[in-house]
Amino acid sequence: MRPHPAGAVTTPARMLEMPTWLISRAYAHAHRLLSDGFAAAGSRGYHYRLLGALEEFGPASQAALGRGTGIDRSDVVASLNELAGPGFIERVPDPDDRRRNIISITPAGTRQLRKLDKVLAGIQEKLLAPLPAADRTEFVRLLTRLLEPDN
Amino acid sequence: MRPHPAGAVTTPARMLEMPTWLISRAYAHAHRLLSDGFAAAGSRGYHYRLLGALEEFGPASQAALGRGTGIDRSDVVASLNELAGPGFIERVPDPDDRRRNIISITPAGTRQLRKLDKVLAGIQEKLLAPLPAADRTEFVRLLTRLLEPDN
DNA sequence: GCCCAACGTTGGCGCAGCCAACGACATTGA
DNA sequence: TCAATGTCGTTGGCTGCGCCAACGTTGGGC
DSSP: OOOOBTBOOOSOHHHHTOHHHHHHHHHHHHHHHHHHHHHHTTOOHHHHHHHHHHHHHOSBOHHHHHHHHTOOHHHHHHHHHHHHTTTSEEEEEOTTOTTOEEEEEOHHHHHHHHHHHHHHHHHHHHHHTTSOHHHHHHHHHHHHHHHGGGO | OOOOBTBOOOSOHHHHTOHHHHHHHHHHHHHHHHHHHHHHTTOOHHHHHHHHHHHHHOSBOHHHHHHHHTOOHHHHHHHHHHHHTTTSEEEEEOTTOTTOEEEEEOHHHHHHHHHHHHHHHHHHHHHHTTSOHHHHHHHHHHHHHHHGGGO
16 A cells, blocks of 8 residues: 555644543543443433433423433433333323423333443443543542533 | 422432543533634634644545544545635645545635634633643543543 | 413434445555 | 455435424413
8 A cells, every 4th residue: 555645644733632632532432332332222321311310309390300411301302202112211291280291210211220320330440441540539530620610 | 480390300419420421521511612612713623623634744635634533534525625615725636546635734724723723722721720730730641541542 | 361481392403423335546466 | 467355535324412493381470
């Protein structure tokens, strides 16, 4: 193979130390692990967030779920539809407020959540593998601090 | 306003300390800053990556650019089209290999790149604001290390 | 009773990442 | 030499995640 026109092209040096770049690479890496793992379990990120919120806080309206998980109302609708298909959640109209649905997690949903929890735990491990144990806590601390202002 | 069905819903606790979650939040935060800043300058992430690679490595084929920047060949095509519109890059067929185009950055492209560089510098500042100076280097170090295995 | 706000839902957009397929061309190996 | 293999640019399509606008329905404040 002949050399490329002007030699090899690699990641531009101007980016290699930029936090935004590093974060976006780290995200890409994590997201790949995540979506592979979730896909293998037949779910995706939104599903996990919603099931997690439902288990932790009990039945809630779609709007409350959206606010709590940071998922847009319209995306909550779609995701809950997907979760309702396999019977992971139940949608019941709120008799006290006919605008609302009350969403609850089903036993099957809880089982799915457990499954996803396991997948996720494995992924944290894989992701942090390059960091010695001491650095991992520090890493989490720094990230948490970075995000503190916007809660 | 009446209370929600089962009290307030917030981010599920199971996520709050998961690296994958923190990284995805950090990315969301950074991405918002980035795409706002880039949009104000009439560009987006792919444009910056491509212009940066072109300036650093000189003229290159589209395939080489794609490999170097991690952008898919098909997306390189579209992005270069967008960059060619305002005249930020030039596309010339390679006389030595008629499969290839040779892409070069134009003076206007270099000016645009400078503009984006400035935007970006400001964003790093904004992003790292919550971290004391000492922590910033550590943060970059940890992220770099985390990504080392996959280069 | 009016007006405004919240609710669920539909439909649409953007960015980033990826994959499959195509015709054109180049390189390799029998 | 010529067929196979592989690369290049390009088209078109898909997913995840994050948004926004609009609509009809319903509830609460005045």
